[in-house]
Amino acid sequence: xxxxxxxxxxxxxxxxxxxxxxxxxxxxxxxxxxxxxxxxxxxxxxxxxxxxxxxxxxxxxxxxxxxxxxxxxxxxxxxxxxxxxxxxxxxxxxxxxxxxxxxxxxxxxxxxxxxxxxxxxxxxxxxxxxxxxxxxxxxxxxxxxxxxxxxxxxxxxxxxxxxxxxxxxxxxxxxxxxxxxxxxxxxxxxxxxxxxxxxxxxxxxxxxxxxxxxxxxxxxxxxxxxxxxxxxxxxxxxxxxxxxxxxxxxxxxxxxxxxxxxxxxxxxxxxxxxxxxxxxxxxxxxxxxxx
Amino acid sequence: xxxxxxxxxxxxxxxxxxxxxxxxxxxxxxxxxxxxxxxxxxxxxxxxxxxxxxxxxxxxxxxxxxxxxxxxxxxxxxxxxxxxxxxxxxxxxxxxxxxxxxxxxxxxxxxxxxxxxxxxxxxxxxxxxxxxxxxxxxxxxxxxxxxxxxxxxxxxxxxxxxxxxxxxxxxxxxxxxxxxxxxxxxxxxxxxxxxxxxxxxxxxxxxxxxxxxxxxxxxxxxxxxxxxxxxxxxxxxxxxxxxxxxxxxxxxxxxxxxxxxxxxxxxxxxxxxxxxxxxxxxxxxxxxxxxxxxxxxxxxxxxxxxxxxxxxxxxxxxxxxxxxxxxxxxxxxxxx
Ligand SMILES: Nc1ncnc2c1ncn2[C@@H]1O[C@H](COP(=O)(O)OP(=O)(O)OP(=O)(O)O)[C@@H](O)[C@H]1O
Ligand SMILES: [Mg+2]
Numbered sequence: 001x002x003x004x005x006x007x008x009x010x011x012x013x014x015x016x017x018x019x020x021x022x023x024x025x026x027x028x029x030x031x032x033x034x035x036x037x038x039x040x041x042x043x044x045x046x047x048x049x050x051x052x053x054x055x056x057x058x059x060x061x062x063x064x065x066x067x068x069x070x071x072x073x074x075x076x077x078x079x080x081x082x083x084x085x086x087x088x089x090x091x092x093x094x095x096x097x098x099x100x101x102x103x104x105x106x107x108x109x110x111x112x113x114x115x116x117x118x119x120x121x122x123x124x125x126x127x128x129x130x131x132x133x134x135x136x137x138x139x140x141x142x143x144x145x146x147x148x149x150x151x152x153x154x155x156x157x158x159x160x161x162x163x164x165x166x167x168x169x170x171x172x173x174x175x176x177x178x179x180x181x182x183x184x185x186x187x188x189x190x191x192x193x194x195x196x197x198x199x200x201x202x203x204x205x206x207x208x209x210x211x212x213x214x215x216x217x218x219x220x221x222x223x224x225x226x227x228x229x230x231x232x233x234x235x236x237x238x239x240x241x242x243x244x245x246x247x248x249x250x251x252x253x254x255x256x257x258x259x260x261x262x263x264x265x266x267x268x269x270x271x272x273x274x275x276x277x278x279x280x281x282x283x284x285x286x287x288x289x290x291x
Numbered sequence: 292x293x294x295x296x297x298x299x300x301x302x303x304x305x306x307x308x309x310x311x312x313x314x315x316x317x318x319x320x321x322x323x324x325x326x327x328x329x330x331x332x333x334x335x336x337x338x339x340x341x342x343x344x345x346x347x348x349x350x351x352x353x354x355x356x357x358x359x360x361x362x363x364x365x366x367x368x369x370x371x372x373x374x375x376x377x378x379x380x381x382x383x384x385x386x387x388x389x390x391x392x393x394x395x396x397x398x399x400x401x402x403x404x405x406x407x408x409x410x411x412x413x414x415x416x417x418x419x420x421x422x423x424x425x426x427x428x429x430x431x432x433x434x435x436x437x438x439x440x441x442x443x444x445x446x447x448x449x450x451x452x453x454x455x456x457x458x459x460x461x462x463x464x465x466x467x468x469x470x471x472x473x474x475x476x477x478x479x480x481x482x483x484x485x486x487x488x489x490x491x492x493x494x495x496x497x498x499x500x501x502x503x504x505x506x507x508x509x510x511x512x513x514x515x516x517x518x519x520x521x522x523x524x525x526x527x528x529x530x531x532x533x534x535x536x537x538x539x540x541x542x543x544x545x546x547x548x549x550x551x552x553x554x555x556x557x558x559x560x561x562x563x564x565x566x567x568x569x570x571x572x573x574x575x576x577x578x579x580x581x582x583x584x585x586x587x588x589x590x591x592x593x594x595x596x597x598x599x600x601x602x603x604x605x606x607x608x609x610x611x612x613x614x615x616x617x618x619x620x621x622x623x624x625x626x627x
Binding site for chain 2: 017280
């Protein structure tokens with residue numbers, strides 16, 4: 001029996017393990033508080049939705065030719081003449097993925113450089129909790145962004161829903177696990193390569209080319225179509241367009257939603273595995289706090 | 292249950308060093324490795340302040356990171372309160388309050404209070420219990436008046452204190468501090484040292500690293516001197532210095548000096564070295580004598596000098612410092 005231990009130990013009873021849910025809420029709150037202290041972000045949040053599709057929409061207008069002859073070709077490929085909605089759906093999804101990548105890339109990397117990542121690592125919580133905390137903050141951000149985009153699209157681009165907005169929302173929700181699964185894998189890679197920018201450009205580039213952000217996939221060569229079918233964002237964009245512009249019903253997009261959910265399960269699992277592996281690796285190399 | 296707070300056995304950390312300019316295609320297995328911590332063993336008693344003293348790059352931070360679960364040892368074993376660090380990392384973390392990068396370990400864009408709230412929640416403390424704890428810590432570290440300002444506006448000393456408060460938020464029995472006073476002005480450093488001594492009075496065990504020998508001397512119950520990843524001495528500061536008593540320096544100011552006396556002195560067995568020089572300005576001799584067996588020699592020395600009709604104007608006995616201990620062990624200065 002060791003009595004010295006009890007008498008020396010400061011608090012006689014050990015703290016309970018922290019609740020993961022509460023930890024996620026606090027990580028979320030911390031991210032939000034820090035974010036709101038930089039109001040300049042808010043301006044870019046307002047400007048980007050309008051500015052970003054602008055170039056594409058006007059390129060399309062220019063190419064549509066006299067008496068909009070080009071529109072016929074476009075409509076034959078896509079089933080809609082509303083190329084403006086077509087493009088802003090693509091660019092909005094692109095922006096979502098883009099914010100997500102920057103969000104994960106910069107917050108993890110920033111904490112790694114500043115030294116606070118190690119402080120979090122010293123807390124008795126599973127480290128994946130951190131990723132979930134960041135994700136929820138990112139998600140809030142993305143939804144606010146999409147909300148602002150929607151209002152601005154209606155004001156500036158005369159955007160209207162043909163189909164059911166709730167079905168569109170369902171597709172977005174079904175895309176969440178896939179997109180954040182990619183985010184988790186991405187976050188793991190960032191901790192390895194310790195460089196966010198080039199990685200963001202790489203992933204974003206792949207999505208720009210293969211997911212049909214501004215053009216129908218039908219015009220891609222076959223091998224590229226093959227690649228596209230392995231990226232979940234392709235299905236999100238395709239089904240969103242079908243619902244919003246062509247008025248597709250749930251029966252029409254059921255397969256796409258199923259595919260998205262399946263991707264979600266796979267990518268989330270891979271993401272968590274990748275992060276756990278990185279966590280081990282980083283303990284060997286000591287790169288948790290390197291800068 | 293173990294009597295030691297921390298037990299470290301044959302601990303080693305080898306980092307792989309990747310060559311930077313090897314091209315991607317021609318990657319060969321010519322990776323080198325670097326041993327940052329080489330087979331060290333030590334135990335930290337419950338309730339003591341254990342100091343890790345060593346120059347830059349000695350392996351202090353690496354050791355501390357292995358103890359606080361941030362780094363996996365290449366080999367060796369670490370027990371905290373008898374629990375294996377590798378196997379029980381969550382349980383271990385509940386027992387440790389670690390401050391690694393000092394002021395950099397907290398969020399500068401959050402206020403002091405927000406920081407503490409956040410880290411309390413990450414340690415499972417929320418609600419009323421958290422509020423009471425945080426109010427207490429803010430007051431204790433004299434941060435309560437500026438608790439609601441963002442940390443970026445704090446002075447370095449305040450940042451260090453909020454980092455300490457953060458480490459204390461879960462009331463850990465063991466506190467680990469990496470260079471807690473680096474970058475602080477003397478007054479703030481003194482305050483911080485007092486805080487560390489208070490931790491000890493509360494019954495906490497403290498492991499701290501430093502490359503300031505005065506700090507190690509003043510705070511630590513025991514000190515491990517580490518260099519090139521190895522512990523080269525481990526004892527109480529007193530014993531470490533006493534071990535050097537064999538080689539003290541005595542400086543005399545004399546009115547006269549010559550080779551005959553010098554030869555005579557050299558007959559005394561325990562005298563190691565004599566250095567004399569004539570100070571032109573003050574017209575006096577300064578003679579440094581290094582002796583190697585304690586104080587008996589001093590009597591002999593003085594008798595010989597006075598018997599030669601030399602007047603001793605002044606006399607200085609230099610006690611060794613930890614710096615001397617380090618120089619004696621490694622042949623180089625701690626500050627190099
Ligand atoms: N992650 C790492 N990868 C490779 N080498 C490392 C890594 N971390 C530390 N080292 C090397 O290991 C040695 C010991 O570093 P460490 O940070 O433990 O020293 P220290 O005693 O804390 O010194 P300082 O007083 O500078 O903080 C150094 O030479 C350092 O360059
Ligand atoms: Mg160090």
